[in-house]
Amino acid sequence: MPKISDVASRAGVSPATASRVLNGKSTVAPELAERVQAAAAEMQYRPNGLARSLRRRETTVIALIIGDVENPFFTSLARGVEDAAHADGYSVILCNSDEDPVKERRYVDVALQERAAGVVLSSAGSTESIGMLRDQRIPFVAVDRPVEGAATDTVVVDTRSAAAAATLHLLEQGYQRIGCIAGPAGIATADDRLAGYRDALRAANRRIPARLVRHAEFKAAGAKAAARQLLDRRERPDALLVANCVMARGVLEAMAELGLRSGRDVGLAAFDDDPWTTLITPPMTVIAQPAHDLGLIATRLLLSRIADPARAATTSTLHATLIPRGSTER
Amino acid sequence: MPKISDVASRAGVSPATASRVLNGKSTVAPELAERVQAAAAEMQYRPNGLARSLRRRETTVIALIIGDVENPFFTSLARGVEDAAHADGYSVILCNSDEDPVKERRYVDVALQERAAGVVLSSAGSTESIGMLRDQRIPFVAVDRPVEGAATDTVVVDTRSAAAAATLHLLEQGYQRIGCIAGPAGIATADDRLAGYRDALRAANRRIPARLVRHAEFKAAGAKAAARQLLDRRERPDALLVANCVMARGVLEAMAELGLRSGRDVGLAAFDDDPWTTLITPPMTVIAQPAHDLGLIATRLLLSRIADPARAATTSTLHATLIPRGSTER
DNA sequence: ATCCGGAGGGAAATCGTTTTCTCGGGTGAC
DNA sequence: GTCACCCGAGAAAACGATTTCCCTCCGGAT
Incomplete structure (x- = not known):
């Protein structure tokens, strides 16, 4: 798989310039830009997400931890999460806790290791997981079920x-x-x-x-x-x-x-x-x-917290009918 | 979040040694090893998965692309995938194509960018996605629906x-x-x-x-x-x-x-x-x-192909009753 | 004519690991 | 006693991007 330096040398520029073109962050002479774009297209260049995330110190993955994917309530919620996440360019890692605090903890561990940008959590009640998330200051929102302790973004139903x-x-x-x-x-x-x-x-x-x-x-x-x-x-x-x-x-x-x-x-x-x-x-x-909305709103809340970690915690309560x-x- | 060099200096060793201890690949003097373990535990050290994957040139994430998470057939399949993947230390990225070849292609793109270790694909019929997967030589298996062209690991139902x-x-x-x-x-x-x-x-x-x-x-x-x-x-x-x-x-x-x-x-x-x-x-x-088995078997097949990319393609056909x-x- | 400012682009640092390279010291064989 | 070898551990390179830093060049102002 080609890397950015391959693209750069093919286009006759430095990797730095290639990166600038591909990310559109800085202005580059139109002619060079065109050459880079062309080279990238010809070589089917795809930036290495790992390298990018490592350098930028941020990922575009969020973890969704739920009790049971086979429960239509949760699938509908998951669908909402996925829709909202994908609309913002995020991917979703699906984690099935089986309502088991131990499994939940393991999944939080995975999310932490992979440096997930955030977590949407329907907790089976593992205080330990919550503690880990809080300690590491990783953005998370509680969905469907509130969590104990300090103020947390929460989306629940009355x-x-x-x-x-x-x-x-x-x-x-x-x-x-x-x-x-x-x-x-x-x-x-x-x-x-x-x-x-x-x-x-x-x-x-x-x-x-x-x-x-x-x-x-x-x-x-x-x-x-x-x-x-x-x-x-x-x-x-x-x-x-x-x-x-x-x-x-x-x-x-x-x-x-x-x-x-x-x-x-x-x-x-x-x-x-x-x-x-x-x-x-x-x-x-x-x-x-409103399971789908639950997921949608929770995810938007999560994304907004990722954007602004200092924002005060919000709880929104949706209506069941x-x-x-x-x-x-x- | 602490990094391995923090752990190393706390234990009074080099990062290389710390890495060796934490991965157990090479032998290290028991006393040093103990110091490293202790330091890692005290600092709640969690290796950065991105950096690790980048360096090792391999990830522990597989992508699952299906048509509709809200269809119990697919959730059951997804559950099988998740069970098998998780048993081997892999995580699953869930991708909902909505049976739309364009969305499917976009998700394959994401999987490629994130350098997923492999893909479990229930294709909506995007020949383009298949082409991308083949071009990039990324392991994948077709589940529920066979794909056109060259021999491919496949798990279907009669x-x-x-x-x-x-x-x-x-x-x-x-x-x-x-x-x-x-x-x-x-x-x-x-x-x-x-x-x-x-x-x-x-x-x-x-x-x-x-x-x-x-x-x-x-x-x-x-x-x-x-x-x-x-x-x-x-x-x-x-x-x-x-x-x-x-x-x-x-x-x-x-x-x-x-x-x-x-x-x-x-x-x-x-x-x-x-x-x-x-x-x-x-x-x-x-x-x-047998939706759950479909997912289970497909994933095992995928993992075995990741382990041995040269293996000949296998098709297994399960029975519907x-x-x-x-x-x-x- | 000189100086300043800004823009464009290359060199190099950086992210956090793993792994190769290298080196010193100890051991076993001849 | 010497040589070869191995083992343990640190230094440094590598993974592939982004971004900082710096240099050069050009235009405009004084």
Whole structure:
């Protein structure tokens, strides 16, 4: 692969001049410039990004750390990140933490080694990773889940009040024994949704029955098991709030196996607006999150921080919207 | 951020020695080694990946270029790629071509600039990108879709015969007028599936009705429009083979709007085994592709080629399996 | 005519590693 | 006792760009 000095000598100029032409930073005699451009084109010259980044002491790569690429919420978010990043000439390294703090830490390590320009982080709760990012003063933004400690650029959804609204909706629809299949304790979105559920019940002067709450991983299998436990007994809940759509899949499977229909037998509302939720019968009530925007905004925030590291930290909270459908009609 | 010379001077040795200790390539007196390790740990030293890669003339990043991260088939594939890559210490740059040859080319350009160690490519059909990769002799493997020209490491699915098998299944279930909603002409998987559909009809001595075939993008919206055209008339098909599950979503929407039930009114089979396909009623017949394995194997192939660029090209063909469900029962 | 300023372009330093080169000292063989 | 060899460690080169520094030349002002 040709290097800039090859281009330069072919054009009969010094590497310095070639660099100036190719980067358009400084003015160069038009004739020389043309020769350089021509030489570069003929040789299919492509600057070595590593050398460039090393010298400039900056890269055009950002790392995106999320829990699960197979969750449509995260892919949509990832898509937003990619769109925003690419629009500014940045590439995205995708990192799948599997909600495992250890894996998360390893990925932060990689990002640090590769001198990523910044990190978009949906943290599984590894305080260590956050510490590393802060220590190294590498720009990062927390997305979907806030992080502890010092002020940090953050983009989240008002998930707690959305959970409360969904729970209230279930109450209004006449459901009496409302249960909750929550995500893993310790993950902010999971805790917040559970808190919102409790808020709504408390506001309605209902007992908050601990027996109707189950925690599970953000996976279908765990949610399915949890749903079976809740539903397969006499005193079962007549409605469920589920922490996300991946889990809702498991819940629906459990209900099918138990012969329970959603809406009529068990009211069902879940976070995220996965595309399949309108294909089932009855269609499922969801709390739609603006996942794509989440990624977009987080990335723009990150890029602006890269441009100005001194700027004060910003938190923006996006709105989730309840979309009532058949699964919450008796 | 500390550099290796900082570590070295803290340990009272030369940078060369520090490097030798940290990479374990050469033997160093145990006492010095210990001092270096200690200094590195105390200073939280992290080698600068850019400088290292520049000097070593190799990187530990591979690029993954796919059509659509929001398609579960591709996310599953991406997951396989990531797992295999990460197991070998490589990172993955995610590139979303949107099935656009121009975007694909741009991403190949980025991969080349950043001197990616290799590329896993599910090509939208940009011969130009392939040419660039070949010219630069950068290791790459074609996944899901073969590429034209010289022998290339390739991992694909026997999609044509799988499409034939699915069509035969529809015939055996008694469907008479079988239509096909194919992907964009020019994309190998789309063409192959259509060809397989035709193979099966020909083998059964059926007419191959051009009016029952529609092309659309690999998106729900396009497939929905195509399905409406096919289904909203007297002489409508009584079964459809759909090129993938994303498109099947659109088809199901169209059917719902037209008041058609799958199975009874219109037999339905689609490629990919998206998780929601068992949640609808009736559950949908699918042709399951081993997406995760596809990514895994492709990446292992890529890594082995990086290790040995001279090795002869390999093609491996994985099997897709028909999973008959209610949507193909009358 | 002299001086100043600015612009254009080459030489060389620089980014942070790894690796080659080199040198001194110790060891084993003859 | 001498020579050859090896091993450990520092000095310096190399990776391929960008950027600083500096020199030269030209035009305009005094």
